[in-house]
Amino acid sequence: MSNQPPLAAADLQKTQQGNQVARTPEQTLVGFMNQPAMKSQLAAALPRHMTADRMIRIVTTEIRKTPALAQCDQSSFIGAVVQCSQLGLEPGGALGHAYLLPFGNGRAKSGQSNVQLIIGYRGMIDLARRSGQIVSLSARVVRAGDEFSFEYGLEENLIHRPGENEDAEITHVYAVARLKDGGTQFEVMTTGQVNKVKAQSKASGNGPWVTHWEEMAKKTVIRRLFKYLPVSIEMQKAVVLDEKAESDIDQDNASVLSAEYSVLDNAPGE
Structure with a gap:
């Protein structure tokens, strides 16, 4: 399990340089999640029963279900996903393990809303099952x-x-x-x-x-x-x-x- 800090928002901005095709915030965030460096970080954080590709697919679905997530501070979003990965929980309402939710205005350094990880009761039980x-x-x-x-x-x-x-x-x-x-x-x-x-x-x-x-x-x-x-x-x-x-x-x-x-x-x- 990795204790590395999440990739900074500056890294996201670098990936956008030279991209001549305008992309929506959702497309930009999904593209960033699929980059090798991000996949590597998720793979290091995830337990053996989950893969980085699966987590990215689940997170992508959550972004499409809640477009406001793509408007939040990128570092905050990545940090919440990494925390979820470290716990080995799947975000979203399908299993009720955990939820990624946008909160507040201007709390992040970027002036955007932050993303918080909310753990569901089935997530608590799933964690408990591993003991x-x-x-x-x-x-x-x-x-x-x-x-x-x-x-x-x-x-x-x-x-x-x-x-x-x-x-x-x-x-x-x-x-x-x-x-x-x-x-x-x-x-x-x-x-x-x-x-x-x-x-x-x-x-x-x-x-x-x-x-x-x-x-x-x-x-x-x-x-x-x-x-x-x-x-x-x-x-x-x-x-x-x-x-x-x-x-x-x-x-x-x-x-x-x-x-x-x-x-x-x-x-x-x-």
Whole structure:
């Protein structure tokens, strides 16, 4: 896994010199992503189960789906793609692993909007699957009318029996992890607690918080649960990046603390 900084926007400008055919920002960015130097950098960052060509195809699709990405600061965009590559996650709504979203005006040195990497709850579970200390991980919502109770303390317990109304209002969201040593850890949040996290996010008014609230709520409670579990370096970096993205702090300044190596398996049905 490479720690090299993303290619600078100046490199992109150099590639445009001598090009007599006017190209759209989308064409320019896609062309830059396909250059050997960029492919080499992505290949060095990606884990073995992914290729640079596949990542570029996925990113190209995201640019076409969200043209505003091509108008953002190029270094910011490349940095977000490299971060996504280092985590081995595929951006876009197809898998719900991660999202590339434009944010703000003038935050980048170029005066353009920045691109932020937002990690989805399925991305969290996918990262968790690559460990060995956690047997299963699941996240679920609780709706009005469900039988639901939980208690913390010396004898922690959680009971959830879903009702028949799948359209009832969501009241809680929870995540449960079964550990390799036989233990179980869970975390519960109310919708009010989740919405407080949403309110602090730069993406509260657009992106997955608007289109996929339930998935973002699950991701939020999983992220909180991971603070009590043995997690991998990748997982800890993902949590740090995600918390930075939810706040108003640039992801470039995210720090990563040391942690144990572990991984999670997906729970059945997740």
